[in-house]
Amino acid sequence: MIEQIEGINIAVEGCFHGNFDEIFGTIREIEKQKKIKIDLLLVCGDVQTHRNKHDMFNMACPIKYLSMGTFYKYYEGKEAAPCLTIFIGGNHEASNYLREMYFGGWVAPNIYYLGDSNVIQIKKGNTTFRLGGTSGIFKIFDFNNPKLEPFPFKSEQLRNVYHTKQIDLFKLSLYEGEVNMFLSHDWPQQIHQHGSTKELLKKKQNFEADIKSGRLGSQPHKFTLERLQPDFWFAAHMHVKFEALVKHKTGRQTKFLALDKCIAGRDFIQVFTYTKDKKDLYEQYAYNEEPIELFYDSEWLSIVHTTYKLLTIWDKIPKLFEYNPVLKELQIMKKDKYEEFLNEKRERMKIFGNHQLKIPHNFEVTTPPYDEQDNTIKGLVPPKRIPLNNQMKSYLNLFNESGQELNGLIFYEPDQPRVIGEFVAPDFLQKQIELENQKEILQQQDLKQQQLEEPSSPKDDELNIQDFPFLQ
Numbered sequence: 525m526i527e528q529i530e531g532i533n534i535a536v537e538g539c540f541h542g543n544f545d546e547i548f549g550t551i552r553e554i555e556k557q558k559k560i561k562i563d564l565l566l567v568c569g570d571v572q573t574h575r576n577k578h579d580m581f582n583m584a585c586p587i588k589y590l591s592m593g594t595f596y597k598y599y600e601g602k603e604a605a606p607c608l609t610i611f612i613g614g615n616h617e618a619s620n621y622l623r624e625m626y627f628g629g630w631v632a633p634n635i636y637y638l639g640d641s642n643v644i645q646i647k648k649g650n651t652t653f654r655l656g657g658t659s660g661i662f663k664i665f666d667f668n669n670p671k672l673e674p675f676p677f678k679s680e681q682l683r684n685v686y687h688t689k690q691i692d693l694f695k696l697s698l699y700e701g702e703v704n705m706f707l708s709h710d711w712p713q714q715i716h717q718h719g720s721t722k723e724l725l726k727k728k729q730n731f732e733a734d735i736k737s738g739r740l741g742s743q744p745h746k747f748t749l750e751r752l753q754p755d756f757w758f759a760a761h762m763h764v765k766f767e768a769l770v771k772h773k774t775g776r777q778t779k780f781l782a783l784d785k786c787i788a789g790r791d792f793i794q795v796f797t798y799t800k801d802k803k804d805l806y807e808q809y810a811y812n813e814e815p816i817e818l819f820y821d822s823e824w825l826s827i828v829h830t831t832y833k834l835l836t837i838w839d840k841i842p843k844l845f846e847y848n849p850v851l852k853e854l855q856i857m858k859k860d861k862y863e864e865f866l867n868e869k870r871e872r873m874k875i876f877g878n879h880q881l882k883i884p885h886n887f888e889v890t891t892p893p894y895d896e897q898d899n900t901i902k903g904l905v906p907p908k909r910i911p912l913n914n915q916m917k918s919y920l921n922l923f924n925e926s927g928q929e930l931n932g933l934i935f936y937e938p939d940q941p942r943v944i945g946e947f948v949a950p951d952f953l954q955k956q957i958e959l960e961n962q963k964e965i966l967q968q969q970d971l972k973q974q975q976l977e978e979p980s981s982p983k984d985d986e987l988n989i990q991d992f993p994f995l996q
C-alpha cells in the first residue's frame with residue numbers, strides 16, 4: 525500500500541524578473557505533468573512587481589532592461605496566481621511599492637511580500653513551518669545607514685533603498701525560536717565552502733577573485749545563517765544553481781540551495797515536499813487538500829514592536845554591529861543593550877502569548893494599474909501623496925501604533941513635515957519626462973491645429989510606449 529504523505533508541495537524559484545506569466549505557466553505545467561497541486565511558491569528576489577509605469581521607474585536597473593513585465597495583470601485581478609506565492613526583494617524591484625509593505629503584505633491577491641525582514645508561520649492541515657527571510661543585497665557602505673529613503677526616491681536612493689541595513693539584521697538577531705526555511709537574494713558569505721567550490725568555479729569563473737578574497741556573498745547573511753541555523757536556506761542573485769550543506773557546531777544542519785534566473789533550460793525552479801514530520805521529499809508528493817494559511821509569528825511581532833523605536837529615530841540610530849577583522853565576522857556592538865532588547869522582546873511575547881493570529885487577506889488596489897491602451901506619459905509622474913498603505917495601517921494597529929512617526933519614511937502625507945526636498949527624478953528619467961512633455965505639448969498643438977483644419981480627423985496623437993527609446 526502506498527503511504528499517504530501529509531505535507532506541503534513547495535516550488536522554489538531563483539530570480540523572477542517580472543516573468544509572472546512564464547513562471548506561473550511553468551508551475552501549471554509541473555502540476556499537469558506530475559498530477560499534483562503545488563501549494564506554495566517561494567521566490568528569492570528580483571521579482572519586479574510593477575503596477576504601472578511609475579513603479580517601473582522606481583526600479584534600479586540598466587535602461588535596456590526596463591520593462592513593464594506582467595505583474596500588473598495580477599495586481600488588477602485580470603490574471604490570478606496558480607498558488608500562494610511568497611517572495612523577498614532583490615536589487616531589481618518596484619522599490620516604492622515594496623517600501624509601502626516594509627513589514628510585509630499582499631502585493632496582489634495570493635502574492636505576499638515577506639517584507640524587509642520577517643518570520644511568519646505557514647500551515648496546511650497538520651504540517652506547519654516557520655519561514656524567515658530578508659530582502660535586498662549587501663553593500664558595506666550602506667549597512668550602518670538608517671532606512672532614510674523617503675518617497676519619492678531621489679535617483680541615488682533607488683539603490684540605497686534595497687541595500688541591507690543593520691536594523692533588519694538586528695531584528696533577525698533577536699529571534700530565538702526555530703526557523704525552518706529562510707529566503708535571501710544574495711548568498712551568505714563563505715557558503716561556497718560548504719559545497720563544491722570546484723563545480724561552482726567551472727560554471728562561474730568570474731567568481732574566483734571574490735572567492736579568494738573571501739568577499740563572495742553577504743556578511744549579514746552569514747551572521748543570520750549562524751544565528752538562526754534554519755533547516756533550509758534558499759537564495760538567488762548569482763544566476764547559478766548551487767547546493768551546500770552547512771553543519772553547525774550545535775549539531776543542526778542547513779541545506780542551502782541557490783537557483784538561477786528564469787531562462788528556459790536553466791535551473792531556476794526546484795520542487796519538493798515538506799512533510800509534517802519535517803522531512804523534505806523529492807518526487808514524492810502530498811495529496812492532502814486542506815487550504816494553506818499564513819499566520820503572524822508572535823515572537824516576530826514582539827521583535828517588531830521592541831525595535832519600532834529604532835526605526836523612528838531614523839538618522840540617530842546607533843551603530844549596532846561591528847566587523848571583527850580577525851574572526852572575519854560581524855558582531856553585535858553593545859552586548860548589554862542587546863540583552864535589554866532581548867528581555868523586552870521576551871516580555872512582549874507574553875502579551876501576544878500563543879494566539880494564532882492569521883495574516884488577513886486585506887489586499888486593496890491602491891494605485892491605477894498600467895493601462896495597455898494608455899500610451900501617454902501620465903503614469904510616469906510621481907504621485908503627490910502616498911498615504912499609509914491600508915495593510916501597513918492594520919499591521920501597526922496590532923501594536924496600537926498609528927504609523928505617524930514613520931511619515932516621510934514609509935509613506936508621504938504632504939501636510940506632515942518631510943525630510944527631503946522636492947522630487948528629483950533620476951537623470952535619465954528627468955530628461956525623458958521633459959522630452960516627452962515637450963513632445964506631448966507639440967503633439968497637442970498639432971492636434972488643435974488639425975482639428976481646426978479638419979474637425980473630424982481621427983485622434984491619433986498619443987505616444988506609444990514602444991516610442992520610448994529606453995524600452996527597446
Ligand code: 5GP
Nearest residue numbers: 570615616730731734739740741761762763
Ligand atoms: P542582477 O540580476 O542582480 O542584476 O545581477 C546579478 C549578476 O551579478 C549575476 O550575473 C551574478 O553572477 C553577479 N554577481 C552577483 N554578486 C556577485 C559577487 O559577489 N561577485 C561576482 N563576481 N559576481 C556577482
Ligand code: MN
Nearest residue numbers: 570614615761
Ligand atoms: Mn539580483
